[in-house]
Amino acid sequence: MTRYDIAIIGAGIAGASLAAELAPHAKLLILEGESQPGYHATGRSAAFWSETYGGPNIQPLVTASGDFLHHPPERMGGQSFLSPRGELFIARREDRHVLDGFVAAFAEAGVVLDDVDPAQYCPGIRPEWTEALYDVSCCDIDVAALHGAYLAAARRDGAELVCDAAVTGLSRDGQWRIETRAGAFAADVIVNAAGAWAEPVGLLAGAPPTGLAPLRRTMVQLRVDPPAPMSLPLVRDAHERFYFKPESGGRIWLSPHDEIPTDPCDAAPEEIDVAIAIDKLASAVDWRVEALERRWAGLRTFAPDRKPVYGFDPAVPGLFWCAGQGGFGIQTAPAAAKLAAAMLLGSAPDPMVAHLDPERYSIRRFRG
Structure with missing residues (x-):
């Protein structure tokens, strides 16, 4: 050997x-x-x-990794692995305290979260979602x-x-x-x-x-009407019950933010978790789901x-x-x-x- x-x-x-x-x-x-x-x-x-x-x-x-991902050395190709996305945290009026706690938790680290009108960043958002924070630094990763x-x-x-x-x-x-x-x-x-x-x-x-222990996380790709603009930020519920982001061709990637205990395996999504994800999306926006194009699951392992x-x-x-x-x-x-x-x-x-x-x-x- x-x-x-x-x-x-x-x-x-x-x-x-x-x-x-x-x-x-x-x-x-x-x-x-x-x-x-x-x-x-x-x-x-x-x-x-x-x-x-x-x-x-x-x-x-995450913060320590940011400059490397934006400006990798020549040994890593020299081209940025990040592209601008932005991130919108949304909440109903009665959950404003959740957003305030979020701001306080990251204030010392210097993470800037701005109060915004969610309708300006997420077309079709339902009127009960009145509160939002925006983080301009969020990016997509290749x-x-x-x-x-x-x-x-x-x-x-x-x-x-x-x-x-x-x-x-x-x-x-x-x-x-x-x-x-x-x-x-x-x-x-x-x-x-x-x-x-x-x-x-x-x-x-x-x-x-x-x-x-590994936990299963579900993701789906949906085609929606009206098509999701590529300028849409990553949208996250303040209670971490769902998130979604745009994909090419007016599609979105959506997760119900599930964490299902499982054995190590080649994870596959369950039908109930896919349905829950789509239901959560409907609670946030008035878009019509035209097609469920893909579904997958991955394992996130935590101490x-x-x-x-x-x-x-x-x-x-x-x-x-x-x-x-x-x-x-x-x-x-x-x-x-x-x-x-x-x-x-x-x-x-x-x-x-x-x-x-x-x-x-x-x-x-x-x-x-």
Whole structure:
């Protein structure tokens, strides 16, 4: 067996971004269980960058990633992965206090949320939705380009990617032996970046449970009348019961913001969740749904405190975690990868993340 310094289990956005940071410094292997990287959560993202999405615990990572995503280095292609979108938070009059609490929660971070008339930004919004905040900084993310750029950067610096390599066994005797469907590999350190499968992989490695759990999120693509303008912002209900954004050809992407506990799997939407999504849209706007064109689901994996999990496991030598990034892994990838790489290599943090406290996200909070 070829021995590697580090083997990353999972080639979604968490594993790919960390691989790009580590490849210049180590002999690196990336193991992907599917036939192509990013098949599950990464490839099913709603694809937006929002400083408020995920709450105050996630916002520092999102904000720190913003400049990189707007102005990536030449190593990552040099072209922005973001395009302007804007974000509208809507509420009924009796829920104004929810918006006020939202403003207060992000005031210290400097996130600017302006009071606006929702009808100016969302044509067809029903008259009972009288309250709104607007965030001009929200952007769409070219997820495929970002993920592909990370994988390409890692491979240019010598990282090897093996697909169809679901992990079936892990054992350690001085170094890790990794049994997969593509054969056996050896590494000094393994990185658990397995997304929805992170908890099972941790258990295979002999780690105590962390409580990481996947939750199913439903998305649908609708053709509506009148057609949704591409100038429409991302629209989010203040109570986080739904969100929608425009897609080409007057369509929209819509989610009922569901979080359904599930086992790790190739997630598929349930008919009831699709119906709930369309019903929630009808409660907000007077558009007519002409066709349900697509439906899909992805898994968002959270720790019990809903913060990501980074760091060496104090209970298992040579096991590093990069998991639990929920639905925020893409918009936080640049900062998360640099933070995790510094923790793994024991190096000084990149200036992008030097102000962040790695203990806030450390695996050690579950190993007291």
